[in-house]
Every structure is written in C-alpha cells, then in structure tokens.
Amino acid sequence: MSGARSSSRAYPVEEFLQALTAQLDRAQDALALKVSGTERPLTWALKDLAIDLRVFIEVTERGQVTWRSAGPGEDGASTVHLSLTSITRPMVEENSFRFQDDQDPRGITQISDDAALDPDEQRKLGWMGVRTVGQLRKLDPVAVEAIVGIPVGRLQAALQAASHPAVTSQEVVIRGGRPLLAIRGANLSGHAPPEVRMAGVPVEVLEWKPNRLLVKPQPHHTEGQVEVLTGGRRATAFFDLGPERAAEVAERAAEHEVDAQANGAAPANGAVHATGPQGPAQAGGRP
C-alpha cells in the first residue's frame, strides 16, 4: 500500500492486462505488416515477453486491485513479474469461455432491479468467473452460498427475474436472397416455438432457439413493435428495417408469392408451418 505520493494514477489490474495484450497484438500486426508491405522474405514475430514493473499495488474500498507506477524517488515499490507467451488459436479457444454458445449471454448486471444482485454480490460472482446469466444458471445456489456467501434466496430471486423472455437486439439477415429478421435475446423459446408479432401481425418463425429467433417479415413491415410470446410470457422491443431493407423485404416477398402461386403452393403469408432445430412444428396463435 502507498499514500498519494505520486501524481501517477492507479489503474485496475484487469484494465492493464487487457491493454497490454492489445498492445502485443498491435506489435505482432505491425511486424507482420512489414512482410506484406515491404516484400521482405522473413519477419520477426514476438514469441515470449517478460516484464518486471515497479509499481505500488493498492486495493480500493470496493476490493478492486490496482497498480500505480512508481515515481522518481519513491521507496517501497513492488516488482511485478509478468511473463507472456504467444499461443495458438486452438489453445485460445480451449481456454476461453465461448460467449456465442451461452444460452443467456446477458450480463448479471442486467437482471431487473427488483431482484438485482448488489455490486458486492456481482463482484463475488466475478471472482468465480461468472459474468453472464447463462453461467449463473448453471451454478448450484447452495454451493455458491457456501463458497462466496451469497444467500440462496437472493440467487433464486435473481434467477427467477432473469427467466422472463427478453429481446436484446435484432438484425436483418439475408437467407436465400430474402431479408429475414434475426431476434436475439434470452428465454425466447421453450419446447414449442414462440409466437412472434411484428407491428401486431403474426409472422412466420423459421428457426427458434432460446437466445435467437429467425422470422420472416411481411411486405408491409417497415418499423414498429416486435413481440415475442412464449410460455405465457411476453417480451417486446422495437424494430426498424430502414427504408432500403423494408423495400427489399416487400420486393422479395412479392417475388416469393408469385413463385409460390406459379408452383401451386399456398401464398407465403398463408403458411402456418415453422421449422427449426426441433424439426417441423406448428406455429401457434395465427389469426
């Protein structure tokens, strides 16, 4: 610990390490660029790096560990030894949490206010490596209480609050030349496909997973409210396809309808089946 003897600021260790790895990436990129940009046959690549830093290690009132560079004439600085080595992509993937596979990638800070975990509880879960609701859901609340002291009731209340469907984002994706709307969120489907309405009109759900839905907008859909109804609960958000996307949706839908009629099939907006990871199923709630 040290007093405020230096004008240099203290920074959280996590922030420093993130910045350091980003700097090493930049160094590798710069060295690689010299090969492609200068026609050199060989280049240097950074393999290992060890740094001894003279710092004062401090702990804030919130329990955050920070490092502050030692200034001129300061006594008692610690020496931090950092050793870094380059690793391969498979090693990165093997040792990293795959957020894209998380069934509920919302941060634990996003749990609704009435059952929210306080900052101290969030920090304790962070120490355990738990940052998302999906990770929290996989834990045994009794074990968590025993290890970090968060009461079982608090965890159960937070999980209950986090079990409601929620829409976090949407994006237009092109599939088979046709614009579709991908809806991301949490708890968006259960065993059965959800019902999705855009601007109050049910739309076909092509694929459904708890964290992602793929729906087919109708030609008239440009912007409005999107509703997801599943398990007796409802999540809402607003969509805006933008003028170009909306025109593309309308044009493609019209082409699709003409093709379908030429082939003797039902018009697209009359289709009631949906296919997804669970196989063909009936989409409920159509008028």
Add this chain to the structure above:
Amino acid sequence: MMRPLSELLTALADRVASTVVSEEAGLALHVSQLDLELPLEAQIGPGGELAASLPRGRLATGFDPLLGKMRARFEVRPR
C-alpha cells in the same frame, strides 16, 4: 522518449536484420531467434496502456523513475 510498448517492441525488432546476404561470398545468413534483455522505464497510463522507453542516459539522477526490466524473444517467420 516514452511511447506505447507495442511501438517500442516493433522498433527494437526492426533494427535487427533477419537476413544478411553476401553476394561476394554467395551466402545468406538467416537469424532464427533474437533475445533482448533490457532495462525499461515504464509508466501505466490512461486505459491501462503501458508506455515504455529505454533508459534515457547512463547516469541515474534522482529525477529518473525506477527502472524495470524487459526480456523479449523474437522468432523469424517466413512470409
């Protein structure tokens, strides 16, 4: 001069030729590995970015920050 650590590393490696060719002798010498062990002035700055510099002189004064150390190993890779 203090600069981002990434720039210092790039500058250090760039000053060593990975290949030396002698047309007279008809030989080329490839360096396979470069180990550097250097004293380092380092300062953690905004955003946790590490700024670093080699010591600015041989004589230490009371105004100099405490020196750390850096060991870097570079390998030569083909394009």
